[in-house]
Amino acid sequence: MSNELMSEIKRDHIMHLLEKGTRQDGRGVADFRNIKVETGLIESADGSARVQLGNTTVIAGIKIIPGTPFGDTPNLGVLTTGMELIPMAHPTFEAGPPGEDAIELARVVDRGIRESGMVDVEKLCITPGEEVWMCYIDMYAIDHDGNLFDAANLAAVCALKSAIIPAEQYGKGENAPLPVTCTPISVTEAKVGNTLIVDPDYDEEQISSARLTVTTDDNGNFRAMQKGGCGSITLDELRTCLDRSVEIGAEIRKIIG
Amino acid sequence: MSGHTDMVLVDENGMRIDGRTAEEHRPIRIEAGVLHNADGSAYVEIGKNKVLAAVYGPRECHPRHLQNPEKAIVQVKYNMEAYSVSDRKRPGTDRRSIEISKITAEALEKVVLTELYPRASIDVYIEILQANAGTRCAGLTAASVALADAGIPMRDIVPAIAAGKADGKVLLDLNKEEDNYGQADVPIAIIPSTDEIVLLQMDGNMTRAEFDHAIELAVNACHEVHDLQVDALKRRYSKPQEGSE
Numbered sequence: 001m002s003n004e005l006m007s008e009i010k011r012d013h014i015m016h017l018l019e020k021g022t023r024q025d026g027r028g029v030a031d032f033r034n035i036k037v038e039t040g041l042i043e044s045a046d047g048s049a050r051v052q053l054g055n056t057t058v059i060a061g062i063k064i065i066p067g068t069p070f071g072d073t074p075n076l077g078v079l080t081t082g083m084e085l086i087p088m089a090h091p092t093f094e095a096g097p098p099g100e101d102a103i104e105l106a107r108v109v110d111r112g113i114r115e116s117g118m119v120d121v122e123k124l125c126i127t128p129g130e131e132v133w134m135c136y137i138d139m140y141a142i143d144h145d146g147n148l149f150d151a152a153n154l155a156a157v158c159a160l161k162s163a164i165i166p167a168e169q170y171g172k173g174e175n176a177p178l179p180v181t182c183t184p185i186s187v188t189e190a191k192v193g194n195t196l197i198v199d200p201d202y203d204e205e206q207i208s209s210a211r212l213t214v215t216t217d218d219n220g221n222f223r224a225m226q227k228g229g230c231g232s233i234t235l236d237e238l239r240t241c242l243d244r245s246v247e248i249g250a251e252i253r254k255i256i257g
Numbered sequence: 258m259s260g261h262t263d264m265v266l267v268d269e270n271g272m273r274i275d276g277r278t279a280e281e282h283r284p285i286r287i288e289a290g291v292l293h294n295a296d297g298s299a300y301v302e303i304g305k306n307k308v309l310a311a312v313y314g315p316r317e318c319h320p321r322h323l324q325n326p327e328k329a330i331v332q333v334k335y336n337m338e339a340y341s342v343s344d345r346k347r348p349g350t351d352r353r354s355i356e357i358s359k360i361t362a363e364a365l366e367k368v369v370l371t372e373l374y375p376r377a378s379i380d381v382y383i384e385i386l387q388a389n390a391g392t393r394c395a396g397l398t399a400a401s402v403a404l405a406d407a408g409i410p411m412r413d414i415v416p417a418i419a420a421g422k423a424d425g426k427v428l429l430d431l432n433k434e435e436d437n438y439g440q441a442d443v444p445i446a447i448i449p450s451t452d453e454i455v456l457l458q459m460d461g462n463m464t465r466a467e468f469d470h471a472i473e474l475a476v477n478a479c480h481e482v483h484d485l486q487v488d489a490l491k492r493r494y495s496k497p498q499e500g501s502e
Binding site for chain 2: 220223234
């Protein structure tokens with residue numbers, strides 16, 4: 001992601017620890033950090049969640065407003081996903097319109113939510129062909145210590161699960177929970193040397209060569225993937241990531257309920 | 258991936274609407290060295306996709322703050338022409354093209370010997386003249402040939418192709434209808450000499466068994482695409498040069 005110089009001593013330290021199967025914060029290679037979720041913290045939003053993944057924090061807010069459907073999907077609600085990497089979150093983040101990192105993050109989160117059918121957009125139709133609910137998911141990195149992909153995905157998913165369609169506000173009937181069908185969970189791994197590590201922290205990301213995010217649904221089927229970074233992954237490494245994404249995805253689904 | 262149709266995409270004999278079997282890719286045509294000004298270039302057709310790629314560099318890196326004192330950077334601009342799709346595409350970069358440019362550059366950076374050109378930039382321009390599903394793979398396939406045509410040292414030439422799922426069946430190289438009304442799409446690019454993956458995306462819905470099958474189809478097809486890339490370069494450099502310098 002962002003480029004900062006890292007001291008060789010720290011790099012060697014991390015590599016040395018990985019040879020022994022452990023990491024700076026004491027985790028094993030396949031361990032996720034602690035997940036803390038708080039929902040409903042933003043009263044002005046129709047759904048919101050703050051997710052902490054170790055020292056990484058992302059806030060997602062949902063706004064649901066009436067709007068015009070797309071011409072080719074006149075009866076479907078509209079989902080829009082955005083992410084901003086604000087200067088507050090890390091010294092390397094700069095103010096301004098979203099750059100390629102922020103865009104990639106938003107699009108990978110969007111893909112998991114969209115392709116899993118998490119939000120039942122067919123139920124977001126108000127008047128066919130004329131008016132539908134537009135569901136905006138906006139995610140902000142508040143504190144960046146690695147793995148913004150999974151933190152953002154979790155924040156978006158938890159915010160959506162807590163969201164209410166504000167129908168009364170617009171004279172469109174009674175308020176109702178946003179229709180949600182499943183819980184897509186992404187699991188990101190980084191390749192450091194020849195080791196794959198789950199849920200990389202910032203330092204680990206800095207020395208990693210490649211990244212793979214795999215999003216599964218409640219049935220353990222694959223809904224979205226994204227390889228990133230200038231390195232490569234072998235077919236065996238891919239299989240490891242797939243296995244872990246299913247296992248860890250199921251565990252996380254239990255944690256966030 | 259989200260559309261619905263009554264169209265039968267794969268019939269009872271396993272035939273697809275364009276007459277292919279599940280494991281067949283569309284006809285592929287690759288030409289190297291098709292532009293005059295660029296240091297290297299390539300033209301690729303995969304079915305109805307028509308894609309041009311051009312390479313400039315290694316040259317001075319702009320903007321300069323992107324310079325890396327240890328190696329060259331690979332910058333990719335993927336761009337769809339306004340008339341390349343059925344509705345007119347609004348010109349200019351959008352979020353999709355920024356993402357595709359980024360992952361394409363990352364895939365190429367693994368094979369280019371960037372350490373030979375500190376502070377330089379290798380600029381790759383991919384123009385989609387006509388789109389019919391699979392443009393990112395066609396673009397990366399073309400870009401690799403263009404890099405080789407530019408004489409840029411590389412560990413290997415990267416081929417790319419997608420596998421996917423339509424009518425519940427795993428298919429190689431989805432066409433537009435299969436992409437629109439199908440259930441999954443998995444673009445992939447590999448380093449042929451090692452089968453390492455340098456680009457991988459997936460969207461849709463696949464079981465583990467389906468995904469494993471899709472990867473197998475795509476990796477095998479990547480080797481076929483690679484043969485065609487090499488063949489294009491051989492044709493370019495074995496015949497007497499016409500037109501360009």
